[in-house]
Amino acid sequence: MISDIARQIEYCSAFTRLDAGDVIVSGTPGGVGTKRNPPLWMKPGDVVEVEIDRLRPSQPHPQEA
Secondary structure: OOOOHHHHHHHHHOOOOOOOOOOOOOOOOOOHHHHOOOOOOOOOOOOOOEOOOOOOOEOOOOOOO
């Protein structure tokens, strides 16, 4: 992990309000997609499913940066 959990919470709370129950989902470091053969990146319309025990699955949708 590049940044520890406390650093991620500090970073996110600098630009958005975090409430109890919020989930911060982090991914792999930039450039990992270039190591795939063929290269693979997420694009708008792709679906990522995040599941946490005892909670219903969530499907955040990637946005263009």
